[in-house]
Amino acid sequence: MMKINICACFLLWATLAQAQQKSKFTSYVNPFIGTGAVDKNSLSGSNFPGPTMPFGFVQISPDTQDNPDNPASGYDYNDKTIVGFSHTHLSGTGVADLFDVLFMPATGPILPVPGDANKPQSGYRSRFSHQDEAARPGYYQVKLQDYGINAELTATEHTGIHRYTFPKTGNGHVIIDMDHSLNKKRDYWSCKIIGAEIKVVDNKTVEGYRIITGWAKLRKVYFHAEFSQPIVSQTLFNGSQPFESINIINGTNIKAALNFNTTSNQQLLVKVALSPVSIDNARQNMKAELPGWNFDETVNKASSAWEKELSKIEIEGTQEQKQIFYTGMYHAFTQPNNMADVNGDYQATDMTIKNAPDKKHYSTFSLWDTYRAAHPLYTLIQPERTANFINSMMRQYDTYGYLPIWQLWGDENYCMIGNHAIPVIVDAALKGLKGFDLDKAYQAVKGSSNIDHPGSPFAVWEKYKYIPEDLQSQSVSITLEMAYDDWCVAQLAKKLGKNDDYEHFMQRSEFYQNLYDKQTGFFRAKNKNGDWIAPFNPLQYGGNGGNPYTEGNAWQYFWYVPQNIPGLIKLVGGNKAFTAKLDQFFSLKDLPGEVNGNASGFIGQYAHGNEPSHHVAYLYNYAQQPWKTQSYVAKVLNELYNNSSSGYSGNEDCGQMSSWYIFSAMGFYPVNPANGLYSIGSPVLKQAIIKLDNGKTFTVTTQNAAKANCYIQSLKLNGKPYTHTYLTHEDILRGGKLEFVMGSKPNYKWGTGNTSN
Incomplete structure (x- = not known):
């Protein structure tokens, strides 16, 4: 009788496991489909691999180009370097825009420019390999080779969350680039930053905004960012000019380099909430959607949201x-x-x-x-x-x-x-x-x-x-x-x-x-x-x-x-x-x-x-x-x-x-x-x-x-x-x-x- 019960339990477990496995529609999603053409003269889709929620506001994804143009998603599977992770993207369009509020973790000397794709260490960009990259609905991961940093991303509807695992170093940084945008040299879009601000509110909070023209004639983007570790110091940049003793900077080409001690605690989490209306609304968005710091739970919630939609x-x-x-x-x-x-x-x-x-x-x-x-x-x-x-x-x-x-x-x-x-x-x-x-x-x-x-x-x-x-x-x-x-x-x-x-x-x-x-x-x-x-x-x-x-x-x-x-x-x-x-x-x-x-x-x-x-x-x-x-x-x-x-x-x-x-x-x-x-x-x-x-x-x-x-x-x-x-x-x-x-x-x-x- 005991053997029969054990067999029955095993069959029930197997049936439930099979049903659970069958229900994972997300397992068939490959976010890299449509991200890069085999032939440089052909089209591939112009999609991005980073996480987003169904019909969500934030699309946090890696950009492989300084001034994205073609493909319009900012990510080309054929590229060898990543310039950072911006929080808004377009999926599959023929025209580029968005790429707002770019974050990039780094180590070593700070250079306030993205760098040359052919010379990765000339700025803050990094080489990467598809062998150390993964994506699924609600999650993206990549190893930044030049820094030895493992970067992971997930999202709620209005918020992106980053998890950076640094090598043991007291010289960890996070770059915030508010100048990163579509190609400003394309005259027919007349893309330019009208005004922007970065403000270090306290040692765990940074806020800011930018007003920009582009394919959309006028966009206002506000952000509120929180860090799991204290900011040890910061350098703010207006163009290439550094300012080390200030907490706020305004301009049309501004960046920030935030410094962290990652010797004893190598893992740094960053939450970034966006709003098209105000910084206060960005704060509210984060409070409502991501009050805590549980990265894995956020991944699971995003995956579950996608599972529900794909099961239709x-x-x-x-x-x-x-x-x-x-x-x-x-x-x-x-x-x-x-x-x-x-x-x-x-x-x-x-x-x-x-x-x-x-x-x-x-x-x-x-x-x-x-x-x-x-x-x-x-x-x-x-x-x-x-x-x-x-x-x-x-x-x-x-x-x-x-x-x-x-x-x-x-x-x-x-x-x-x-x-x-x-x-x-x-x-x-x-x-x-x-x-x-x-x-x-x-x-x-x-x-x-x-x-x-x-x-x-x-x-x-x-x-x-x-x-x-x-x-x-x-x-x-x-x-x-x-x-x-x-x-x-x-x-x-x-x-x-x-x-x-x-x-x-x-x-x-x-x-x-x-x-x-x-x-x-x-x-x-x-x-x-x-x-x-x-x-x-x-x-x-x-x-x-x-x-x-x-x-x-x-x-x-x-x-x-x-x-x-x-x-x-x-x-x-x-x-x-x-x-x-x-x-x-x-x-x-x-x-x-x-x-x-x-x-x-x-x-x-x-x-x-x-x-x-x-x-x-x-x-x-x-x-x-x-x-x-x-x-x-x-x-x-x-x-x-x-x-x-x-x-x-x-x-x-x-x-x-x-x-x-x-x-x-x-x-x-x-x-x-x-x-x-x-x-x-x-x-x-x-x-x-x-x-x-x-x-x-x-x-x-x-x-x-x-x-x-x-x-x-x-x-x-x-x-x-x-x-x-x-x-x-x-x-x-x-x-x-x-x-x-x-x-x-x-x-x-x-x-x-x-x-x-």
Whole structure:
């Protein structure tokens, strides 16, 4: 009997251990994915490896560059030295900013400059090796070789905590650099420090701030830092000028070297709380989130927070697929960032201090990228946060007059085109999300569609019914994207019974047709007189101005009519002509001499490394050739993502590149991000269980999942044969099961008797 009980206990223990091990979704996250390209001329993701909380304000991470520029995250896996650990970063963007309040531990002589990357000991930077570096959600560690210091980092929502283990020396230092920023030599951002301060409050406390311009026009960053050991002495620097007998320094290029006796106590902990509002608020943030000094407990809390978020989708697949998938979720949930302090204070777009009653005010809205798939993912599995995002966007409407285009640190930077907060809000409204005022939301989307602002010239739009290139650069891309935004406004007007508005915005949503040139078969630029602008080369790339196309060419922008794909097919001449053009798009390899730097991950003219191409592989579904959608989606999933430092085929763009993978790996994707339909592709996972906010689950299973088996042989929804090439949002919310059977050869009959919208 005793033996039976022992066996039963062992089996129970084994079962519990297995369940516990299975639940560790964080074990699949590799924060080094997307941190460095193998080829110096390619893009890798522009991600950072340091710890942060889900949607948190502080992102504490190593910077490998003195003046970060490219990659925009400040960390390049290919670099050999670290200049320090700053407390704010951007994940996956194409433009650098933040890098606030840099701390760096050191030993030996103090030099108030970062140093030369090729001569590490010329300043305070240090060499490091990936062999002595580790990262996981909520934790980062690296050995600083030049100092023999082991540096560890973790974070709460508003606070970073450092644990430095020094060698036995009485000459340990911590450098605080308030000049560290993006590249100030890039004239187009005009980055400069307007003013900064460092104040040694007592022998365990330092506070300060800086006011800086950059990609965000004006940012205020306040910090409160506490040390576990007393500061023995300090040297404050204004430029290269040292001051050893003062406790406070102000200027535009200031640093501090704090000295500690690390002979008997080699471990030094540093807590650094940030606020965009005031030093007092930074103090409150630390008191609320990190009153003690338990580093390991803070790591565990951060890990648990990430475990909760990552558990929203449970998958079965290969080890590599799990790493790509859960790292993708990790990157998608790194932003938007909650800019509100623990008391709810935040800096509004009019530079005043306001208060969010729910203590949530989000920024870092990379909307030109994220409205396509990241925000539909949030709407599906982060509905409460989506409502908070929308309330935050509408606060910009209140103080600024229109919704965000690209909002950073509560400041509108006007990067990119269109007004893509509109589809985010409309998508949530049409899907019935609660937590925001629907009537006010409509006022915001309609109001933002009638006020001229950079990237969305509505007076010109109404007058010409297209955007003339001689009045507004990037005219073709703006025309196509504004037409889609107008369609979104129309759908919300329809839902609210505003029929006149519905008709008006639906008419505007068809303005894209006015730039279609039947002779060339492309959307191309006209001037204000209605004349085509020549010469025309559909392969010629544009960047972010001076060309009709935004970060793409006429081939890539031809497909951007997600609101009316049947209309686009008709414009071309029917399914046969449309699929022939798609075939040419995916096979035409000719590239001009100069390709925009954001274009990468090519399959013919398809460039997965940038967002205008992201929906195109799914368009075969709309023209009776779904097997080609399956083939190209599988090709992108299997060839253009990996689990290395060069894991992305372009900038990760605040979760968009990851969200494409998350949706597509499960077998479907929101081609039109606001119509409640998901176009079916080619799943690569054996199983995915989506845990919905309503308590239900939607399970996707794949029989014969393998790289060679990219074609759908049959499909069942809730046990019944399913031949549509789309799912509805309601299908998922009701819960149930979608069952794929895959094979190595196309089933030309499946999915050809219907269209996707």
